Amino acid sequence: MLRSPAEYEVGPQRPTGCAAARALDESPILEARDVSVVFKTAMKGLGPSSRLLTAVDSVSIAIQRGRTLGLVGESGSGKTTLGRACLGLVPIATGSIHFRGSEISRLPKRQLRKLRAEMQVIFQDPVSSFDPRKRISWSLCEPLRAHSRASGAEMEKAGLSALARVGLEASIAQRFPLDLSGGQLQRVAIARALTMNPSLVLCDEPTSALDVSAQAQVLNVLQDLQEELGLSYLFVTHDLAVVASLAHSVAVMYLGQVIEAGPAASVVKNPLHPYTTNLVTSVPNADADGMLLTSRRTRAEMADSTVPPPGCRYHPRCPFATAVCSERTPALERLPDGTDRSVACHHWRRIAAEGS
Amino acid sequence: MIRQHAGSGRSELALGRRTSSEAPTERFFQISNLAVSFRSGDTQSLGVVDCSLAVSEATRVGLIGESGSGKSVTALAALGLLDPTTATLGESSSISFMGRELVGMTLGELREIRGSEIAIVFQDPMNALNPVFRVGDQMAAALRAKHKMSRSDARQRVLEALHSVEIHASERVIDAYPHQLSGGMRQRVLIGAALLERPRLLIADEPTSALDVTVQADILSMLHSVVTERRMSILLVTHDIGVVAQFCDYLYVMYAGRIVESGPAREIISSPLHPYTIGLLGCTPSLEGGRRRLVTLPGSQPVAGRANAGCAFAPRCSRADGLCRHLTPKMVTHSPGRNLACHHPEIPSTGRTLE
Numbered sequence: 102m103l104r105s106p107a108e109y110e111v112g113p114q115r116p117t118g119c120a121a122a123r124a125l126d127e128s129p130i131l132e133a134r135d136v137s138v139v140f141k142t143a144m145k146g147l148g149p150s151s152r153l154l155t156a157v158d159s160v161s162i163a164i165q166r167g168r169t170l171g172l173v174g175e176s177g178s179g180k181t182t183l184g185r186a187c188l189g190l191v192p193i194a195t196g197s198i199h200f201r202g203s204e205i206s207r208l209p210k211r212q213l214r215k216l217r218a219e220m221q222v223i224f225q226d227p228v229s230s231f232d233p234r235k236r237i238s239w240s241l242c243e244p245l246r247a248h249s250r251a252s253g254a255e256m257e258k259a260g261l262s263a264l265a266r267v268g269l270e271a272s273i274a275q276r277f278p279l280d281l282s283g284g285q286l287q288r289v290a291i292a293r294a295l296t297m298n299p300s301l302v303l304c305d306e307p308t309s310a311l312d313v314s315a316q317a318q319v320l321n322v323l324q325d326l327q328e329e330l331g332l333s334y335l336f337v338t339h340d341l342a343v344v345a346s347l348a349h350s351v352a353v354m355y356l357g358q359v360i361e362a363g364p365a366a367s368v369v370k371n372p373l374h375p376y377t378t379n380l381v382t383s384v385p386n387a388d389a390d391g392m393l394l395t396s397r398r399t400r401a402e403m404a405d406s407t408v409p410p411p412g413c414r415y416h417p418r419c420p421f422a423t424a425v426c427s428e429r430t431p432a433l434e435r436l437p438d439g440t441d442r443s444v445a446c447h448h449w450r451r452i453a454a455e456g457s
Numbered sequence: 458m459i460r461q462h463a464g465s466g467r468s469e470l471a472l473g474r475r476t477s478s479e480a481p482t483e484r485f486f487q488i489s490n491l492a493v494s495f496r497s498g499d500t501q502s503l504g505v506v507d508c509s510l511a512v513s514e515a516t517r518v519g520l521i522g523e524s525g526s527g528k529s530v531t532a533l534a535a536l537g538l539l540d541p542t543t544a545t546l547g548e549s550s551s552i553s554f555m556g557r558e559l560v561g562m563t564l565g566e567l568r569e570i571r572g573s574e575i576a577i578v579f580q581d582p583m584n585a586l587n588p589v590f591r592v593g594d595q596m597a598a599a600l601r602a603k604h605k606m607s608r609s610d611a612r613q614r615v616l617e618a619l620h621s622v623e624i625h626a627s628e629r630v631i632d633a634y635p636h637q638l639s640g641g642m643r644q645r646v647l648i649g650a651a652l653l654e655r656p657r658l659l660i661a662d663e664p665t666s667a668l669d670v671t672v673q674a675d676i677l678s679m680l681h682s683v684v685t686e687r688r689m690s691i692l693l694v695t696h697d698i699g700v701v702a703q704f705c706d707y708l709y710v711m712y713a714g715r716i717v718e719s720g721p722a723r724e725i726i727s728s729p730l731h732p733y734t735i736g737l738l739g740c741t742p743s744l745e746g747g748r749r750r751l752v753t754l755p756g757s758q759p760v761a762g763r764a765n766a767g768c769a770f771a772p773r774c775s776r777a778d779g780l781c782r783h784l785t786p787k788m789v790t791h792s793p794g795r796n797l798a799c800h801h802p803e804i805p806s807t808g809r810t811l812e
């Protein structure tokens with residue numbers, strides 16, 4: 102009985118044929134190969150000595166044009182770091198990142214700056230990404246002011262048209278950030294990203310701070326924009342249900358590594374890696390009776406990412422672990438059935454056969 | 458942490474009205490017509506407008522609602538933990554536990570009940586633990602402050618409590634400092650601390666909302682078996698309808714400071730009657746169903762007590778008419794066990810009708 106909200110009509114200008122033209126091009130818009138990111142961390146109590154933390158460990162991902170790749174995994178698994186590395190915002194220790202065919206780590210500064218304008222970011226906390234003393238109209242044009250020579254009037258026009266696209270009234274532009282709800286502000290953040298006409302948007306937990314009703318509004322806006330403008334999303338979240346409702350494909354991270362990847366629907370329906378299975382069965386489902394409480398098969402608490410366990414990093418928690426799991430790190434292997442799925446587990450065949 | 462009770466001087470506001478259709482029967486735990494207002498400077502604001510809920514013995518009750526709906530204020534009020542210098546209860550607010558009225562009790566009387574009869578666990582385990590003391594010492598000190606017992610007896614009780622929350626390395630955890638434990642382990646410790654005095658009722662305010670979903674599932678599963686084994690009751694406050702579906706027998710839905718629907722959890726989830734509950738279920742993403750647009754509710758929840766006249770949900774409701782905008786719907790019994798406050802509820806036989 103609930104009508105789809107009238108408050109959320111799309112803006113007038115819709116570039117025709119844009120999505121179609123981009124879809125023709127089959128190569129991924131973004132491709133990361135064997136990317137590692139290493140941080141130096143100071144150890145508490147040990148003075149100046151530090152140790153290295155591999156936040157992202159030889160990870161490869163690809164995002165197709167006009168598609169959404171969901172990046173899931175628990176807190177500290179390296180999702181944000183990988184996302185930022187893909188946009189050239191964090192230096193990488195190994196590997197390469199290609200955006201629209203150019204390797205971004207090799208580009209001269211000026212060209213990188215230009216490409217970066219095409220890659221926008223939306224963060225978890227909408228409040229802290231706005232200056233509380235400035236009106237929305239000012240904040241909306243921030244990226245344009247920094248990156249273009251557009252006139253004030255042109256910038257205002259771009260800002261207002263972006264607001265319309267995310268289903269907000271023009272009057273919002275005159276208000277201050279703290280007068281808006283979290284969901285409205287997050288839609289303003291999306292509008293601000295849109296003013297740059299991006300082709301790829303990194304969405305880092307954009308709805309984690311929101312209530313479910315505001316989350317639904319934001320997720321729908323993102324989906325509509327993708328359809329209209331052919332945007333590609335790298336969508337970072339810890340919520341597998343969110344991934345299931347919007348991503349085309351998914352990569353599951355555990356302690357810095359991708360341990361399973363593939364089409365979102367298939368991974369969620371039939372997870373192969375024991376960690377993915379744990380993740381899927383942990384989602385509190387409104388429809389399944391008491392499943393959550395009876396299907397627990399894990400062993401221990403989260404591991405410390407500064408000292409990853411040897412072998413398969415999941416082995417201390419894994420109910421299927423054997424000796425080999427603590428000795429050798431399983432490689433991410435592609436399933437032979439042509440489903441475009443891959444998994445890094447020594448025992449995935451046995452587990453799949455058992456139909457756990 | 459020990460906050461004073463807000464019972465004194467509570468007749469300042471004539472907030473409470475008997476709107477619930479439920480006759481206030483002698484129940485295990487019952488909140489009736491709770492209204493809470495906050496004073497800051499010259500302004501008064503409402504945190505809870507009208508909340509009545511009951512918890513029977515050995516049942517798991519869920520209180521669900523979005524941010525700002527008044528869940529935490531209700532939970533704090535239930536134990537007299539609101540700051541009396543700013544919070545005032547409405548005139549007809551009543552909170553009773555096993556026949557005793559808690560509103561108006563002295564702090565001494567309340568302390569007798571807190572911990573040993575009714576215990577509470579909060580969302581943020583870091584803030585609830587003192588960072589400079591070992592967790593076991595904190596728990597033992599709390600125990601010894603109320604009960605005469607030797608150090609070694611207290612330590613033994615603490616170890617047992619840690620065991621009961623499925624901490625296997627309890628000898629190691631008991632001597633750890635809070636920062637040495639993961640978030641999930643800290644939350645287990647706090648639940649263990651709440652269980653120390655074997656309370657009959659546990660109020661848990663978003664006990665797992667800050668945790669990773671796999672850790673949340675482990676802890677909910679542990680909590681479920683502890684309360685079942687001990688025949689305890691629990692009032693679980695959450696914003697996650699999936700958690701309620703998995704955990705609770707009975708459910709209260711709160712919106713803008715009022716209870717708007719209540720009933721057996723499974724029934725509400727399979728056939729919600731209030732338009733807000735229907736919307737809440739529709740906008741929650743699920744693993745099934747694949748890529749799709751979610752149902753949305755236009756606009757956002759008004760601040761409790763600052764809604765316009767009539768039903769607080771009316772501005773977002775597709776069924777709202779003149780009646781809804783002018784007359785606040787009362788909580789009435791819709792069918793056995795199902796109560797709701799809506800002028801135009803869903804007709805149950807047709808089930809959920811979502812676009």
Ligand SMILES: Nc1ncnc2c1ncn2[C@@H]1O[C@H](COP(=O)(O)OP(=O)(O)OP(=O)(O)O)[C@@H](O)[C@H]1O
Binds near residue numbers: 142176177179339407
């Ligand atoms: N600037 C930094 N310096 C040192 N260590 C860092 C830095 N940024 C991240 N880390 C560490 O790298 C690891 C991965 O962090 P990251 O923020 O990428 O995880 P995440 O998956 O996004 O987690 P969350 O879900 O909590 O956001 C963590 O152990 C984190 O502590």
Ligand SMILES: Nc1ncnc2c1ncn2[C@@H]1O[C@H](COP(=O)(O)OP(=O)(O)OP(=O)(O)O)[C@@H](O)[C@H]1O
Binds near residue numbers: 503525696761
């Ligand atoms: N100490 C206080 N002083 C003034 N207003 C308060 C106080 N505590 C809560 N409120 C207000 O009371 C209302 C209900 O808040 P409450 O914390 O109970 O919401 P909640 O349902 O627990 O939300 P959340 O899901 O965000 O925890 C809110 O509008 C809040 O701003």
Ligand code: SF4
Binds near residue numbers: 772
């Ligand atoms: S009372 Fe009216 S406005 Fe309120 S929920 Fe029911 S139908 Fe909607």
Ligand SMILES: [Mg+2]
Binds near residue numbers: 180181182
């Ligand atoms: Mg992150």
Ligand SMILES: [Mg+2]
Binds near residue numbers: 528529530
């Ligand atoms: Mg709360």
